[in-house]
Amino acid sequence: MSVVGKRVARAEGSERVKGAGLFADDYKYFGMLHAAVVRSPLARGEIRKIDFKTIAKIPGVAGILTYKDIPGRNCVPIVIDDQSFLAERYVNYIGEPIAIVVAENRQTARLAAAQAKISIEELPPLLNPLEALNHPKIHLFGNDNIYKHIHIHRGDVKKAFADCDVIIENEYHTPYQEHAYIEPQSMIAIPFPDGSIEIRGSMQCPFYVRKAITTILGLPENKVRVIQCATGGGFGGKEDVPSLLACQVALPAWIFKRPVKLIYDRTEDMMVTSKRHPAYIKYKSGATKDGILRAVEAEYIIDGGAYSTLSAVVLFRGSVHAIGPYKCENVDVHSYAVATNKVPTGAFRGFGSPQILFAVESQMDQLAEKIGMDPVMFRKKNILRVGDTTVTGQKLEYSVGLEETLDKVIEKSGWTPGKSKEDGVGYGISTIYYGVGLGAGGKSMARTGARVLVHADGSVLFSVGTTEIGQGMTTVLSQIVADELGAPLDWISMMPTDTSRVPDSGPTVASRSTTMSGNALKDACIKIKSVLLEEAASMLDCSTGDIIFDEGIVTGGGKTIKLLDVIKSCFAKRLPLSAEGWYITPSTSWDDNTGQGDAYVVYAWASNLAKVKVDKETGEVNLLKIWAAHDVGKAINPALAEGQIEGGTLQGVGYALMEDMTTNADGAIRNPEFSTYIIPTASDQPEIVPIIVEHPFPGGPFGAKGFGEQPLMGVAPAIANAVYDAVKVRIKDLPITPEKVWQGLKNK
Amino acid sequence: MSSDLTPKIKFRLNGIDMEKEVPAGWTLLRYLREELGLTGTKCGCEIGECGACTVLMNGKPVNSCLVMAPQIENASIWTIEGVTPPGGTALHPVQKAFIECDAVHCGFCTPGMVMTTIGLLLQNKKPDNSQIKQALAGNLCRCTGYIQIFEAVRLAAAMISENDMRPFRENISEN
Ligand code: FES
Ligand code: FES
Numbered sequence: 070m071s072v073v074g075k076r077v078a079r080a081e082g083s084e085r086v087k088g089a090g091l092f093a094d095d096y097k098y099f100g101m102l103h104a105a106v107v108r109s110p111l112a113r114g115e116i117r118k119i120d121f122k123t124i125a126k127i128p129g130v131a132g133i134l135t136y137k138d139i140p141g142r143n144c145v146p147i148v149i150d151d152q153s154f155l156a157e158r159y160v161n162y163i164g165e166p167i168a169i170v171v172a173e174n175r176q177t178a179r180l181a182a183a184q185a186k187i188s189i190e191e192l193p194p195l196l197n198p199l200e201a202l203n204h205p206k207i208h209l210f211g212n213d214n215i216y217k218h219i220h221i222h223r224g225d226v227k228k229a230f231a232d233c234d235v236i237i238e239n240e241y242h243t244p245y246q247e248h249a250y251i252e253p254q255s256m257i258a259i260p261f262p263d264g265s266i267e268i269r270g271s272m273q274c275p276f277y278v279r280k281a282i283t284t285i286l287g288l289p290e291n292k293v294r295v296i297q298c299a300t301g302g303g304f305g306g307k308e309d310v311p312s313l314l315a316c317q318v319a320l321p322a323w324i325f326k327r328p329v330k331l332i333y334d335r336t337e338d339m340m341v342t343s344k345r346h347p348a349y350i351k352y353k354s355g356a357t358k359d360g361i362l363r364a365v366e367a368e369y370i371i372d373g374g375a376y377s378t379l380s381a382v383v384l385f386r387g388s389v390h391a392i393g394p395y396k397c398e399n400v401d402v403h404s405y406a407v408a409t410n411k412v413p414t415g416a417f418r419g420f421g422s423p424q425i426l427f428a429v430e431s432q433m434d435q436l437a438e439k440i441g442m443d444p445v446m447f448r449k450k451n452i453l454r455v456g457d458t459t460v461t462g463q464k465l466e467y468s469v470g471l472e473e474t475l476d477k478v479i480e481k482s483g484w485t486p487g488k489s490k491e492d493g494v495g496y497g498i499s500t501i502y503y504g505v506g507l508g509a510g511g512k513s514m515a516r517t518g519a520r521v522l523v524h525a526d527g528s529v530l531f532s533v534g535t536t537e538i539g540q541g542m543t544t545v546l547s548q549i550v551a552d553e554l555g556a557p558l559d560w561i562s563m564m565p566t567d568t569s570r571v572p573d574s575g576p577t578v579a580s581r582s583t584t585m586s587g588n589a590l591k592d593a594c595i596k597i598k599s600v601l602l603e604e605a606a607s608m609l610d611c612s613t614g615d616i617i618f619d620e621g622i623v624t625g626g627g628k629t630i631k632l633l634d635v636i637k638s639c640f641a642k643r644l645p646l647s648a649e650g651w652y653i654t655p656s657t658s659w660d661d662n663t664g665q666g667d668a669y670v671v672y673a674w675a676s677n678l679a680k681v682k683v684d685k686e687t688g689e690v691n692l693l694k695i696w697a698a699h700d701v702g703k704a705i706n707p708a709l710a711e712g713q714i715e716g717g718t719l720q721g722v723g724y725a726l727m728e729d730m731t732t733n734a735d736g737a738i739r740n741p742e743f744s745t746y747i748i749p750t751a752s753d754q755p756e757i758v759p760i761i762v763e764h765p766f767p768g769g770p771f772g773a774k775g776f777g778e779q780p781l782m783g784v785a786p787a788i789a790n791a792v793y794d795a796v797k798v799r800i801k802d803l804p805i806t807p808e809k810v811w812q813g814l815k816n817k
Numbered sequence: 818m819s820s821d822l823t824p825k826i827k828f829r830l831n832g833i834d835m836e837k838e839v840p841a842g843w844t845l846l847r848y849l850r851e852e853l854g855l856t857g858t859k860c861g862c863e864i865g866e867c868g869a870c871t872v873l874m875n876g877k878p879v880n881s882c883l884v885m886a887p888q889i890e891n892a893s894i895w896t897i898e899g900v901t902p903p904g905g906t907a908l909h910p911v912q913k914a915f916i917e918c919d920a921v922h923c924g925f926c927t928p929g930m931v932m933t934t935i936g937l938l939l940q941n942k943k944p945d946n947s948q949i950k951q952a953l954a955g956n957l958c959r960c961t962g963y964i965q966i967f968e969a970v971r972l973a974a975a976m977i978s979e980n981d982m983r984p985f986r987e988n989i990s991e992n
Binding site: 076078079081082083084085086087088089090091092094095097248249250251252253299300301302304332334335538539540541708709712715716717718719720742743744748749750751752754757 | 854858861862863866896898900908912915917921922923926927928931949950951953954955957958959962963966
């Protein structure tokens with residue numbers, strides 16, 4: 070019996086329920102110092118004078134470091150090297166790091182950092198990306214403040230619009246979204262006398278962290294070891310930011326030769342770490358009266374903040390998803406990631422696509438209404454199926470389950486368009502897709518390594534380069550290893566992810582862990598299995614082709630033996646039962662100049678149906694239920710897949726209805742606490758019906774494809790469409806607050 | 818910051834009577850984590866907004882980041898470490914229910930969720946859905962979407978016996 074496809078319990082569950090799992094802040098080292106960061110109070114300026122004399126005298130302060138103390142390069146490498154680790158002359162956002170204070174305890178370090186005196190000559194900041202774009206005088210990046218421009222072009226838009234029977238044109242806006250992982254950013258550096266350094270912390274991407282440390286300390290990669298601690302949620306927020314924290318502890322650890330720990334205070338974490346890019350979208354789309362989407366023209370502008378970080382790749386994903394999962398022959402999309410003097414924005418579940426999908430799916434409903442067609446029928450006429458071609462000209466050969474997800478949400482809900490409903494109640498649909506993995510935007514990093522080690526007692530230890538961040542990767546990969554080796558699941562365990570164990574495996578982002586590490590593990594397991602097979606064949610006296618391995622039992626030639634005995638026999642003969650695995654994604658044919666080609670190897674697909682009740686007096690939207698159907702290829706563990714759907718959907722509900730992070734006139738985050746930045750609580754929890762659809766991906770382990778980000782992505786437009794269905798108010802600016810709906814009702 | 822110590826105070830921690838000087842200016846959260854090494858209680862905000870630091874104080878869930886260490890005088894405190902005694906492997910039914918329902922994703926909110934659940938079940942053996950939602954409203958979870966946590970609470974309610982709950986009821990004044 071295979072364990073793939075089963076609802077087995079999460080590998081680390083019993084540790085975590087006991088509070089025994091070690092998160093970074095739970096580690097203590099002898100002689101450890103605590104760090105805090107001195108930050109810019111201004112959005113843009115030139116540093117004139119730094120005076121640390123007073124804080125240096127505070128009892129317990131061990132030292133204060135600036136860029137002058139950096140032995141290597143003063144740079145945090147991400148995509149483009151435009152971000153300093155510590156500011157030298159200029160500061161470009163409120164919260165930009167200027168110096169590091171270390172002290173005997175956390176409270177003293179924080180207090181001292183807050184009291185540091187820095188005089189900065191203020192320069193006029195650029196806070197609005199629409200003004201920053203091609204600003205004539207102020208140049209934060211290049212001479213146009215554009216980190217990246219992408220143009221996707223197909224057919225002849227002008228001509229196609231002339232042939233359309235209906236055209237809808239709108240502007241949309243979406244705000245920052247904060248990750249709000251419950252464990253704040255946390256990191257520790259431990260220097261060793263042999264000139265090496267170890268970093269332990271909360272992170273998604275240990276190899277990014279290693280690169281950052283080698284850069285600032287000027288060390289070779291073999292002197293830097295990065296180990297991931299238990300990580301209390303990431304959602305993209307622990308993709309690039311941990312590289313900064315790691316530098317902030319590594320520098321003082323290196324200089325003072327003592328371990329250093331840094332935990333961001335919650336307010337600091339919300340003020341200065343990355344968030345979802347706010348977006349400004351102009352969207353024009355047209356269709357014929359028989360319901361064919363004919364033309365799309367869009368301008369997509371995202372606010373990248375003060376440094377480029379991941380904006381270019383976020384924009385790539387947003388652009389590729391800019392017309393949604395539809396066939397359309399005439400497309401013209403221009404997208405821009407723009408520099409401003411605000412906190413750098415970055416990766417967040419969906420990575421540039423939730424913003425534009427909000428526009429796409431709102432447009433689809435408006436087109437359908439104008440044609441006089443129901444929104445489901447209109448989508449059915451345009452959605453991608455096997456054999457169709459995407460906006461980038463990619464022909465879809467396999468694993469396209471979109472139509473089934475749409476059918477499933479309709480079937481499970483019992484709703485059909487036009488069905489009579491209570492006053493104030495509305496239903497809204499969205500259909501979306503998600504390019505799995507890094508795709509063409511991150512081609513060079515699309516590889517992963519793995520190691521599998523079978524011990525003489527049968528226990529198996531494996532290592533991968535991707536990380537567990539609560540998504541359940543450890544469990545899913547353990548299931549894959551168990552099945553590949555034919556061993557019982559409880560023989561298998563995973564090493565904490567550690568850069569010294571496997572070759573650089575790229576980041577844990579883009580829903581890539583299951584497919585990438587899964588395939589690399591498969592590669593390693595096949596090598597071990599062939600040794601086991603040979604040995605079993607000689608023990609059973611039959612050919613290897615006749616042998617079946619199943620959860621610790623080996624059968625062949627009419628006989629049965631224990632896998633453990635085969636393993637012991639291998640050890641007795643000194644045969645190797647450990648192997649390295651490696652996997653690279655098939656290459657994509659994307660061309661950055663034309664915006665055409667295969668953007669991703671495979672896509673995940675989803676449909677969301679939201680049911681709301683709107684209070685016509687107050688404008689309050691009561692979300693009653695969401696049906697969320699996702700084509701995941703193959704659910705290695707359906708319980709975990711459902712958990713991902715439920716958790717991601719609720720983050721999407723937050724994005725749609727309540728999460729409203731804004732900046733003030735100075736460019737500072739206005740609401741950096743849980744009391745002012747409201748995320749969904751247990752009492753806001755609507756009914757969510759997760760539905761799994763499986764159209765196997767031939768290149769994935771057991772047919773699986775990643776989908777962890779997708780649950781968030783289509784929720785906001787489904788709710789916006791439901792609100793319109795309920796009270797005929799169209800909200801184009803997230804979140805959908807009672808004030809906006811009330812205003813809309815009043816203006817009708 | 819060093820903090821002055823109080824004179825010795827009596828309190829009970831995870832069922833064990835203690836008599837200790839405690840740092841006057843520290844929160845209970847800091848005292849548990851930094852002085853007693855009980856790191857199962859997590860810190861997510863330090864200002865009473867996330868619930869990760871929930872412990873039981875005289876049977877009621879409290880945010881330990883909002884309780885000053887000296888306030889535990891004559892109180893009975895239970896942390897997650899007391900729910901499964903040190904070295905013990907037997908999980909409490911509430912913990913088992915959390916695993917069974919896959920209510921643990923990253924696990925950072927989990928100790929607080931478990932303590933709040935025990936606190937709820939001490940007051941109300943068979944909470945209905947809205948009572949569960951209300952009881953957990955102060956414990957943020959960003960991973961699960963809460964559904965699996967609600968299921969875990971319902972399953973725990975069905976599994977527990979008075980024996981599982983008795984230790985947490987003890988009040989220090991009772992002896
Ligand atoms: S740490 Fe106490 S409520 Fe957040
Ligand atoms: S499981 Fe991650 S915050 Fe709850």
